[in-house]
Amino acid sequence: DAGVIQSPRHEVTEMGQEVTLRCKPISGHNSLFWYRQTMMRGLELLIYFNNNVPIDDSGMPEDRFSAKMPNASFSTLKIQPSEPRDSAVYFCASSVSGGIDYGYTFGSGTRLTVV
Amino acid sequence: GIQVEQSPPDLILQEGANSTLRCNFSDSVNNLQWFHQNPWGQLINLFYIPSGTKQNGRLSATTVATERYSLLYISSSQTTDSGVYFCAVGAPGGATNKLIFGTGTLLAVQP
Numbered sequence: 001d002a003g004v005i006q007s008p009r010h011e012v013t014e015m016g017q018e019v020t021l022r023c024k025p026i027s028g029h030n031s032l033f034w035y036r037q038t039m040m041r042g043l044e045l046l047i048y049f050n051n052n053v054p055i056d057d058s059g060m061p062e063d064r065f066s067a068k069m070p071n072a073s074f075s076t077l078k079i080q081p082s083e084p085r086d087s088a089v090y091f092c093a094s095s096v097s098g099g100i101d102y103g104y105t106f107g108s109g110t111r112l113t114v115v
Numbered sequence: 116g117i118q119v120e121q122s123p124p125d126l127i128l129q130e131g132a133n134s135t136l137r138c139n140f141s142d143s144v145n146n147l148q149w150f151h152q153n154p155w156g157q158l159i160n161l162f163y164i165p166s167g168t169k170q171n172g173r174l175s176a177t178t179v180a181t182e183r184y185s186l187l188y189i190s191s192s193q194t195t196d197s198g199v200y201f202c203a204v205g206a207p208g209g210a211t212n213k214l215i216f217g218t219g220t221l222l223a224v225q226p
Contacts, residue, residue, distance in 0.1 A: 033213075033214075035216075042216060042217075043201065043216040055213075103148060104214065106158035111156075
């Protein structure tokens with residue numbers, strides 16, 4: 001099992017540009033989470049999906065952020081337009097919902113720098 | 116929403132020492148997990164432990180749900196244990212596996 005796969009690992013972009021982060025969850029996991037980590041705010045849940053359906057997007061900072069999960073093996077987090085305050089590490093995690101163990105597996109993260 | 120507090124905020128140990136990290140939470144939980152974030156930023160799941168006690172090698176964890184706290188024990192610490200330890204909880208009423216993270220304990224193990 002390759003684990004949760006995120007791409008790219010690093011992204012540097014100019015303010016105003018569109019940024020797309022990608023995540024492939026572990027096969028068989030039916031819950032997917034997007035978190036953002038900053039020094040000031042720690043780990044924040046942005047949005048999560050159960051069975052490809054967005055359940056709670058209350059953590060999405062504003063309309064510039066959007067997330068999709070078109071199928072069980074792929075999700076994207078898009079920022080348009082990007083701003084310097086969006087600079088952070090973005091993590092994707094997956095787990096099994098409804099099973100005995102709800103342990104999360106995190107991807108390696110995408111370090112986003114907006115200049 | 117539920118509050119998660121971790122203590123101590125940071126800790127320095129000599130290699131071989133033991134330590135106890137604490138996680139307090141403000142409401143009932145149906146999900147509690149401990150994570151280690153290594154110096155390279157990778158988040159590793161250590162335990163899923165909404166109640167009871169578990170052990171994995173030099174690490175063990177205990178959650179007393181009725182008293183709203185969990186403890187992570189590290190014995191015979193090694194330099195590779197350095198990093199940030201996070202406690203994360205999920206509350207009843209929401210989706211079972213939606214986790215809220217504490218602010219972490221920064222651990223430095225010196226040789």
